[in-house]
Amino acid sequence: MNHQQSEALFSAAKNVIPGGVNSPVRAFKSVGINPIFIEKAAGSKIYDADGNEYIDYVGSWGPMIMGHCHPKVVEAIQKTAASGASFGAPTARETQLAEMVSEAYPNIEKVRMVSSGTEATMSAIRLARGYTGRDKILKFDGCYHGHADSLLVKAGSGLATFGVPTSPGVPADFAKYTLTATYNDLDEVKQMVAANDKEIACIILEPIAGNMGCVPPVPGFLEGLRELCTQEGIVLIVDEVMTGFRVAFGGAQERFNVRGDLVCLGKIIGGGLPVGAFGGKKEIMDSLSPEGGVYQAGTLSGNPLAMSAGIATLNILKEEGFYQQLEEKSAYLEKGLLQVAGNSSVATCWQRVGAMFCTYFQQGPVNSFADALNSDTETFSKFFRNMLDNGINLAPSQFEAGFMSVAHSQEDLDKTIEAAEKSFAAL
Incomplete structure (x- = not known):
């Protein structure tokens, strides 16, 4: 060619x-x-x-x-663009799409719209830290959750060690609060949690790892994480930016019947336009400003074009x-x-x-x-x-x-x- x-x-x-x-x-x-x-x-x-x-x-x-x-998505974007691309103010479309997301994910009682998957994951982690009062997070090697500082981290030299930065520009002080475990190794996670007792705010993972190819969870892995997080007061963040509405209408959580405390979404809910979202239990989401003290904001969050494209998309997916x-x-x-x-x-x-x-x-x-x-x-x-x-x-x-x-x-x-x-x- x-x-x-x-x-x-x-x-x-x-x-x-x-x-x-x-x-x-x-x-x-x-x-x-x-x-x-x-x-x-x-x-x-x-x-x-x-x-x-x-x-x-x-x-x-x-x-x-x-x-x-898709003609219906194109039509929705064009129609919305004719009345304004962005207002920096609430619109009814934001509520409509939020309701549709909650319908698909019963564990998402409230949702906050953002403009990218990275925004969704970094905000969910901040929220988990604010809600639990803990600083450390646990992620999995090979799972990508965006380019926020605390996530550009690889595993240290042993189970109880902190992570080290994988990119220049990420201070070691940030990375030291991130623990990195092996995906699909529940025993290793349990050892890390025990070694950092009452210090881990959240465990974040892709329920199907799509940034090391396509790696499904082995039987018992997601269930074990859910049980461990419940026992230890750790917020389980399920990053469905890639899998949400793709592997099922209710994403991987529907497919595997394991629910997170917080969920990150993106990609499909914007019909191809830049969008992200995070949501979950009401008691956790109410810690967000202006309801609570955990600050998160975005001028273009809930952008009318993205909301319209998302609504048109989810209506078709429901067919x-x-x-x-x-x-x-x-x-x-x-x-x-x-x-x-x-x-x-x-x-x-x-x-x-x-x-x-x-x-x-x-x-x-x-x-x-x-x-x-x-x-x-x-x-x-x-x-x-x-x-x-x-x-x-x-x-x-x-x-x-x-x-x-x-x-x-x-x-x-x-x-x-x-x-x-x-x-x-x-x-």
């Missing part, structure tokens, strides 16, 4: 934007090529600046569950059979790709939960970030480039999930499987 225009645009962008991109994964560094610049999208397809068409399994990193430019369609399409693709991979000598491991999936280039299974790091990233990079040349847009990293939409047609799925067969053959 010709990428001449994308190359020129990337060259120009690097002069005025750090690295030429506004989010690092877009740079395509891990797959050894320069990024393609997107000009437009429709349904299951995206089109780059050179006019190349791709079947898209990135979906703006998750929110395009109905495909790009009967929506998630069944997603499951059938995802299962069809899974069956085809497993067959193609099985006919190849390349080691792969396919993992999927609903309309969220990943192919690891290793034997698997992958249950933790340490497991994910065993993947052959060089082979993945070759596979990614082969698929792109065959008109398939995958996430440009071995450690990111792929996403299905209801806009993907049978023809799209068959073309994807055919492209995979060619791509494996070329490895």
Whole structure:
């Protein structure tokens, strides 16, 4: 494929934007090529600046569950824009979307809208600290919750040690309040909690880890965390920014029947526009200003355009059979790709939960970030480039999930499987 225009645009962008991109994964560094610049999208397809068409399994990193430019979402945005893009004042749409979120998540009794997933997680953590009067938090290696200082932390040298910063600019004093455990290792979490008795404000996790590929919780892991948090007075924060409304209408918490005290949402509830939210038990949420003393604010929070897009999206997701369609399409693709991979000598491991999936280039299974790091990233990079040349847009990293939409047609799925067969053959 010709990428001449994308190359020129990337060259120009690097002069005025750090690295030429506004989010690092877009740079395509891990797959050894320069990024393609997107000009437009429709349904299951995206089109780059050179006019190349791709079947898209990135979906703006998750929110395009109905495909790009769904007519009802476009109409809602256009209609709202005509009456004002932002007021910095309350609108009825904020209440309407909050009610819809609470309907889908019974444990969200009150919700605060924000403008990004990072805002949602950092605010939820501050709220948990303010509510409990404790300073330490516990996160899991390989789970990404945005770029707030206290979350850009990796594990220390032992179970009772504090974390260390993974990015320049994060003071060690911030990181020392963050404990990092191994995802899916409940015993390790219990040891950490015991070693930091009555000091941990919250445990935050992705219920399905989507930033190390697609790693579901092993049986008993979420249930064990829920029980432990209840016993120890720890706030359980379930980060469903990626999984919310994707793996079920009520997200991973509905799918696994385990409920958090606080929940973070994003992506889908904005219909593709910048949005985030956090909510949970009334008694915890009432600690937020102006009701309580924990401060959080945002001029563009509850933006009318994002609220309208979210309302239009959730109304469609509620329609009967929506998630069944997603499951059938995802299962069809899974069956085809497993067959193609099985006919190849390349080691792969396919993992999927609903309309969220990943192919690891290793034997698997992958249950933790340490497991994910065993993947052959060089082979993945070759596979990614082969698929792109065959008109398939995958996430440009071995450690990111792929996403299905209801806009993907049978023809799209068959073309994807055919492209995979060619791509494996070329490895």
